[in-house]
Amino acid sequence: MPNMAAKIRQAVTLYTVSEASFSDKNKDLTAWVFSQVGEAQQIPETNFDISAVLVGCAGSLLLLAVDGLLDAAVAEGVKRPEATKMVVSSAIGMLGLVPAGNHPSVLRENIASPGGCSIRALLELEKLGVRSAYTTAILTAAEKSKGLSK
Structure with missing residues (x-):
């Protein structure tokens, strides 16, 4: 979920992916979508x-x-x-x-x-x-x- 800074494209959006179910193409697409409102950061689910x-x-x-x-x-x-x-x-x-x-x-x-x-x-x-x-x-x-x- 992006934060309020998405309004000025400065949000940090966190996401996790299951390595088994996400192809590299899907990971790249996910990062790209979230980066449209700021910075996208993939993090381990344990740190979410x-x-x-x-x-x-x-x-x-x-x-x-x-x-x-x-x-x-x-x-x-x-x-x-x-x-x-x-x-x-x-x-x-x-x-x-x-x-x-x-x-x-x-x-x-x-x-x-x-x-x-x-x-x-x-x-x-x-x-x-x-x-x-x-x-x-x-x-x-x-x-x-x-x-x-x-």
């Missing part, structure tokens, strides 16, 4: 629940973080449309570095200069348990997904 949760839920979790950033900017006097452009452009830029082989934690460490604003913000998020909250949220959703697939 967690992968579907990542594709289906990660966007909403990221958007919650964006909302928090926007609220802070507005609280400090920035107009929401301006803040939205800043935050979204920054996020797209940073996330665009990850597929090129840059690990998120290395990028984060490179941004967080000694004594700077970023390291202070990161430390506060860690103190509040944000990383653990994201992990727990995804694992909880994965358990729900396993229940739905039975």
